[in-house]
Amino acid sequence: MFHTIIVILLVGLLAGIVGSVLGLGGGIIVTPVLTLGFGLDIKYAIGASIIAVIATSSGATIAYVRDELLNLRVAMFLEIATTIGAIVGAVLVGIVHPGFLYVLFGLLLVFSGWNMYRKLRAGNEVLHQAEPDRMAQTLRLNSSYYDKALKQKIDYQVENIPAGFTIMLGAGLASGLLGIGSGAFKVAAMDTFMKMPLKPSSATSNLMMGVTAAASATVYFFNGSIKPEIAAPLAIGVLVGATLGSRLMQHLKPRWIRIIFIPIIVYTGLQMLLKGFGVNI
Amino acid sequence: MVQVEKSIGVILQIGVVISATIIIIGLVIGLVTGDTGYPGQTFPTHLGPILTGVAQAKPVAIMMLGLFCLILTPVLRVVVSIYAFAKEHDHLYVIITSTVLVILAFAMILGYLDI
Numbered sequence: 134m135f136h137t138i139i140v141i142l143l144v145g146l147l148a149g150i151v152g153s154v155l156g157l158g159g160g161i162i163v164t165p166v167l168t169l170g171f172g173l174d175i176k177y178a179i180g181a182s183i184i185a186v187i188a189t190s191s192g193a194t195i196a197y198v199r200d201e202l203l204n205l206r207v208a209m210f211l212e213i214a215t216t217i218g219a220i221v222g223a224v225l226v227g228i229v230h231p232g233f234l235y236v237l238f239g240l241l242l243v244f245s246g247w248n249m250y251r252k253l254r255a256g257n258e259v260l261h262q263a264e265p266d267r268m269a270q271t272l273r274l275n276s277s278y279y280d281k282a283l284k285q286k287i288d289y290q291v292e293n294i295p296a297g298f299t300i301m302l303g304a305g306l307a308s309g310l311l312g313i314g315s316g317a318f319k320v321a322a323m324d325t326f327m328k329m330p331l332k333p334s335s336a337t338s339n340l341m342m343g344v345t346a347a348a349s350a351t352v353y354f355f356n357g358s359i360k361p362e363i364a365a366p367l368a369i370g371v372l373v374g375a376t377l378g379s380r381l382m383q384h385l386k387p388r389w390i391r392i393i394f395i396p397i398i399v400y401t402g403l404q405m406l407l408k409g410f411g412v413n414i
Numbered sequence: 415m416v417q418v419e420k421s422i423g424v425i426l427q428i429g430v431v432i433s434a435t436i437i438i439i440g441l442v443i444g445l446v447t448g449d450t451g452y453p454g455q456t457f458p459t460h461l462g463p464i465l466t467g468v469a470q471a472k473p474v475a476i477m478m479l480g481l482f483c484l485i486l487t488p489v490l491r492v493v494v495s496i497y498a499f500a501k502e503h504d505h506l507y508v509i510i511t512s513t514v515l516v517i518l519a520f521a522m523i524l525g526y527l528d529i
Binding site: 135138184187188190191192194195198199201203205206209210212213216217219220223272273343344346347348349350351352354355356357359360361362364365366368369372 | 418419420422423426427429430433434437438440441444445450457459460474477478480481482484485486487488489491492495506507510511513514517518520521522524525526
């Protein structure tokens, strides 16, 4: 018992650090470790992973709020899309063939990975348009953040709001239907489609994930998928990890976060594509 | 805007500290007694039995209460944002955030009824 708790605490710590830096839920680490490493039933692994998502979100957001890294309006506006998507996804379980969705989402992630690679090669983090997007102005989504690594205040504009909103519907749909945190989609929607810089994208994704996950977490909580002996130490580990990770992220250069992010997003995309064609890796 | 973000930060901090404290108490009692308080692999999943277990200081029930508080933290965050936007007279975002809360409440009710 004691040994297991220590190992799970460490898994949580790692998941919290990675999740808070990249704006992901950490399910990418938690689910395989628990199923492959501990032989835990996938049902309990997903339950534990949703707890990790919420812990990462709350833990990281405390730091990101203080440092004004997140874009609250973007988060609130897009949460409409993710929560609706999540409900529709939960209702559609068993109606839509998941293989089709896995292929669709896999392609989207691979596309985002390629796009991020292009952004990395081009070397410009922030887009400046002469004409600001009218919808972004109405919704007052344009903002700025202070980059501690670059030591300067960065103003940015938000674009393509309908496209971002649509992808967020998809992200919500995926989390409801496939039981995933879908942080990779959220970051992709903001970074690739809405042209936000990576740091506010990641911080905002962290904030949004907690709300989307809270909806599905109640389902898992009441149907007994959240196993306390696993989820409790995991939550503590993740909270500590997310607190550390959110401090670390601000001192990383955006370029380095991108370099870590690209292989993860491409790997997740390829894994989903293969799953869609019936291959499990 | 700064005010809205500050109140969100405070709420999240309170939520996280409370849930973490409860979870850690449950873990420590579990480790000291070496017992979950329930037969075999079972654990309570509904609020009534969880609270009864907490009153009897059963470690697993305490952990479940802490996890439930953790799940509620983001929901509370949305509620506080509505209030904070209203205080800043940002009507558009009061409507947007309230919409999110309604959808979220709807999803939680669906979840509770297990539909």
